[in-house]
Amino acid sequence: MSATHSPIPSGKGRINSTLRRFLDSEASGGLLLMAVAALAIIIANSPLSEIYFSSLKAYLGPLSVQHWINDALMAVFFLMVGLEIKREMTDGQLSSWTRRLLPGAAALGGMAVPALVYLAFNHSDPQAANGWAIPAATDIAFALGVLSLLGPRVPSSLKVFLAALAIIDDLGAVIIIALFYTSGLSLPDIAGAAAIVAVLFALNRRGVNSLVPYLILGIVLWVLVYRSGVHATVAGVLLALVIPIRRTPGMPEASPATSPLHRLEHALHKPVGFLIVPIFGFANAGVSFAGVTPSVLMEPLSLGVAGGLVIGKLVGVFGAVFLLVRAGWATLPAAASWPQVFGVALLCGIGFTMSLFIGLLAFDDPALQDRVKFGILAGSLIAGLAGYLVLRFSHRRSVALSVV
Template sequence: MAAPAPVRPKTRKVLGRLSLPERNYVADALRTETLGGVLLLVAAVTALIWANTPLRDSYETVRDFHIGPAALGLDLSIGHWAADGLLAVFFFVAGIELKRELVAGDLRDPRAAVLPVVAAICGMAVPALVYTLVNTVGGGSLQGWAVPTATDIAFALAVLAVIGTSLPSALRAFLLTLAVVDDLFAILIIAVFFTHELNFMALGGAVAGLAVFWLLLHKGVRGGYVYVPLALVIWGLMYNSGIHATIAGVAMGLMLRCTRHEGERQSPGERIEHLVRPLSAGLAVPLFALFSAGVAISGGALGEVFTRPEALGVVLGLVVGKAVGIFGGTWLTARFTRASLSEDLVWPDVFAVASLAGIGFTVSLLIDELAFAEDPVLSDVVKAAVLTGSLIAAVLSGVLLKIRNGKYRKLCEEEDRDEDLDGIPDVYELGNPEYHLRMARIYEEKAAEHRKRAEAASGAGGRDDRPA
């Protein structure tokens, strides 16, 4: 008797169609981020123009103007307020996104979470290795190894908006999840590698404030008049502790509940994210870009981008390291977990999105300021490298995505088609008997209308109006 054939493990689809709630969330989140990305582009261009015209002195005067209570250790320049204060709002939203992904999104299922997590880790490790290799060979400083590890989701989505690419929702969600995990590791890098001297009294006060924040949330206390002043106190204490103040933002974001109780249309985390995200994308990040991207660019400065090992390491890390790391991590994960790519996509699509992740504007500029705080001249060169690398990555990914834009447009049209006009895309109702009954009625009505038109046309054409 022949032995039974071995049962092959069922393959899992990589980057397949999202569930409807996840698709709606991604669409809403990316809509705000795309608008914020356009404002970010405008702010960056404004900063570059302002810093490279006769008005340069006024740019430096505004950026370096100090304001704030010195008695509380908060007499900061406008540039520092943008980097330490406004970016705390950005990381607060990142904390909420991460919490939502962990409890209600793709990262909730360990099998589904493996892909974006491994891709994000590889997408940070390879650029760091590229930077380290270039500077080891070229004799440069290794302090900036973390600069090319970050992805700027707002900038990336702004590029998508400009080139008009109809990226399928699965690829957009992959990019968003990558950025969320990327932000988490960027926060860890800032906390671990860029904290030098600790004020334990201030740190203890910040931890106590976070405990009060959590307790109030746990008790169901509501009202911005309670949380906003408390958040400001926590932020101030965290800043004075020696740990970068943006850590306070992500810590508070992670504390919010992102699961819905019975009868809730939105969880507290979703509601607050909906309120704060426009502030982050539309104000906080663009203002940070305005006061961070103002680099004096000349022929000599551009030459240094490709001759100084620190700058060259950043450019290659963003353009080559990001693309190779994310694509390689995705392919290896699919290969060793017996997963197969969605039949609607091909591997060059993944490489194009990986190239898009090489746009590392906001967090890269922040890490640059932390890594080269003692060398402003080198910091400006590396800033120019971040801008150059991000621009090259944007152009490269734009070309790759544009090649497949026709296919993407058809996929998006298929995802969005709603012939029965019930507000739910048809692809999500294929197993619903009521949907098929509605569609049958719609087709019958269309067929009847077509017959009437055919009969009317036949009658008009059959009349003999010639004179006898």
């Protein structure tokens, strides 16, 4: 074949191809998040630490940089979470009760048991007990990032199971934030927010498919929710619930060509995964180890968070799956072995993004926030390494020992 028909790729072409593959990888966001989290920790313990911390406290208009990140940018993250939940509940892996049963039970166990483990360490301290929900969340980006390092050793069914579990987990986290981490409620602003949601719902029912009015009203909704005392990120989920999901006539599922929800989710996927979540991780993972002794990690608050992530998640997720399968109400994901399910349950203990977020809501004291971060970093690191090693050396179901 001549060169005319088979050109040698240019350097630029190869770079673009590599970048495209990177952006298209489901786990690349998790790998990027690992990198920026490590960078934040390095900077926070370097001569640049003062610039790092002072920049986050600097004000841009009515809010500090950190508040813009945690309240505004993360509202877009929660919008993406809400869109994923709605899509999966309507068309995807959670569209029927049989599909929801196994990941749903695993998610509930993975939220309840870590909270109990945390409270076992902190029940005697009312202030510390307020952080009970910190180890209840799974960071899907981090977990999928670890799975991506294992390649074909992990069956795709387990990745689907983990994604479905994390989506239900996120829904639980949203409900927890709305119910337990609000303060100083303003009834007029809540009423205004409810009115905006009603208008958005009416637009949906009238068949309005343009995203423009939804997004404009979504900004107004964010302002009202922010002023109401409910955490502003809940506005993102409320907006997601009223974005229309339309099906193509004659087709069993919706598609980006006809569904506003699919268009918006597609538009947000890369900005959220490769910009918003890494920015949040960089802004919140930085913790100074100056003056920190090993005894800090042995304090009840740090131990409760780390223990909840490592032990609580493992017991809650694996225990729920084991009980359902043994009772005959569910089956293991296709081609998956018990050791692999055990490894995935360990990976659920990676609780970085949502755990950090809830930790910041639970405590205003920077010293307590630092101890939360120590616990999250230690617990997530242990869970991630342990899960990787278990999955790295586990066998497929065909060669695994069956549970008697």
